[in-house]
Amino acid sequence: MINIKNKKVLMRVDFNLPIVRGKVQDDFRVRKVLPSIKKLNKQGGKLILISHLNVEGRYPSLEKVAAFIRKRYLKNLIFVKDLTGPKAKNAVLNLESGGMVLLENLRKYRGEEGNAPSFAKKLAKLADIYINEAFSASHRPHASIVGVPKYLPSCFGELFKKEIKNLSRAFRPPHPFLLILGGKKIKTKLPLIEKFLNKADFIAIGGKLVSEFKAEKNPPEKIILPVDAIAKNNIIYDLGQKSTDKIIELAQGSKFVLWNGPLGWIEGGFEKGTKKLARALARSDKKIIVGGGDTVGYLDKLGLLPRFSFVSTGGGAMLEFLAKETLPGIEAIVKSNIKNQNAK
Ligand code: 3PG
Numbered sequence: 001m002i003n004i005k006n007k008k009v010l011m012r013v014d015f016n017l018p019i020v021r022g023k024v025q026d027d028f029r030v031r032k033v034l035p036s037i038k039k040l041n042k043q044g045g046k047l048i049l050i051s052h053l054n055v056e057g058r059y060p061s062l063e064k065v066a067a068f069i070r071k072r073y074l075k076n077l078i079f080v081k082d083l084t085g086p087k088a089k090n091a092v093l094n095l096e097s098g099g100m101v102l103l104e105n106l107r108k109y110r111g112e113e114g115n116a117p118s119f120a121k122k123l124a125k126l127a128d129i130y131i132n133e134a135f136s137a138s139h140r141p142h143a144s145i146v147g148v149p150k151y152l153p154s155c156f157g158e159l160f161k162k163e164i165k166n167l168s169r170a171f172r173p174p175h176p177f178l179l180i181l182g183g184k185k186i187k188t189k190l191p192l193i194e195k196f197l198n199k200a201d202f203i204a205i206g207g208k209l210v211s212e213f214k215a216e217k218n219p220p221e222k223i224i225l226p227v228d229a230i231a232k233n234n235i236i237y238d239l240g241q242k243s244t245d246k247i248i249e250l251a252q253g254s255k256f257v258l259w260n261g262p263l264g265w266i267e268g269g270f271e272k273g274t275k276k277l278a279r280a281l282a283r284s285d286k287k288i289i290v291g292g293g294d295t296v297g298y299l300d301k302l303g304l305l306p307r308f309s310f311v312s313t314g315g316g317a318m319l320e321f322l323a324k325e326t327l328p329g330i331e332a333i334v335k336s337n338i339k340n341q342n343a344k
Contacts (some may be wrong), residue, residue: 002129002155004203005044010127012144014134014229014313015051015065017266018297026297028305029136029313031143033262034073034301036133036158037100041124048092048127050083050144052107052137053287068082072328077102083109083269092126092207112143120147133157135164136313138329139320149336156333160220166289167321174255174287175201180247180277182207183294189315191323192260197222201254205248206263206273210306224250230270238264239273246309248280251288257281260292260318267294276299288294291318 013033018025040047052060066079079102091101100196106112111119121142124130131151132138132233138145138160148154156164169179179200181189186209193203197220205213211234224247230291239247244263251257259281263273274295278285281288282304290299291312299305312318321327 007045007129008127008130009045010048010265011131012134013049016053019055028296028300033133033311035160041098044097046095049102049234053105054273059105062105085216101131106144115147117184119143121151124148124151128205128306131157132152132329133160135160136317136325139317141328146332149332154333154336170258177201177256178250178254179203180259181261182263184208186212190320195323202250206239209263244273244276257288259290278304
């Protein structure tokens with residue numbers, strides 16, 4: 001355990017919250033990282049929080065997100081509209097033990113996505129220690145994720161460690177193991193199907209992914225495709241009752257269930273299948289792990305999140321971690337630790 005009293009701690013968080021017409025839709029990620037922030041605060045660390053915010057490809061200021069978080073959760077959070085310039089440096093200099101500042105949206109600066117060493121060095125210079133508490137952004141090889149650990153003593157945050165521990169259960173799963181995959185981002189889900197074809201006992205497919213398999217003549221037996229659906233012009237909008245019930249039945253007979261992605265187009269109101277599955281899983285006493293931005297946001301709206309064994313903050317990061325068993329952000333911390341060990 002590192003002693004952080006009076007130390008300047010650069011903490012990469014993921015405050016990339018879904019925002020529609022200026023309003024935060026879901027703050028699940030903030031709630032999950034709060035205990036970690038409060039703990040470091042209590043230990044007397046000077047917290048420098050950094051995050052990106054991506055609203056449909058635009059990178060607005062984090063000012064409104066900061067105001068939202070301050071109002072709801074962290075009364076002493078200061079926001080500074082600067083990242084590595086004089087205003088930011090000054091704010092850091094004036095931080096008291098137990099104080100915290102959120103700096104400006106990382107992606108407003110070119111060095112972040114390009115992982116420019118000069119930019120990573122500037123970020124590192126702000127602090128004494130780096131903590132990665134942004135599992136959900138750690139599939140991005142950006143400066144704040146993979147660059148900074150080269151220049152500072154670095155470690156994973158507590159939430160990050162929980163993500164690794166819980167998601168890693170899928171690599172040595174208890175059987176029967178059911179994987180449920182839905183949603184629209186086909187490209188990120190296909191590697192997962194390949195990876196888990198051996199490990200899972202059943203892989204149930206919903207959402208847009210179904211269309212990928214419709215053309216296949218002989219999909220492997222353990223891939224469970226819908227037998228009925230609400231469809232129009234060959235596009236599946238939701239699973240039918242029989243197909244949803246089949247997935248629920250498989251879940252009831254499983255020891256471990258991993259679910260990512262809604263079964264239908266829930267934003268368009270086609271939510272019957274997803275809702276029925278969500279309620280059935282929430283009632284069950286099985287080990288169930290869920291993740292994916294849309295799925296988690298939806299379960300949160302239904303008030304069902306506390307009923308699951310573990311809810312991942314990751315969308316793309318969860319999928320990449322499951323497919324590759326690592327992430328660029330994990331590798332960066334591991335390498336940084338090896339370097340520091342060797343230097344001792
Ligand atoms: C996410 O929302 O999945 C993470 O915050 C990563 O965001 P990005 O897709 O903008 O990199």
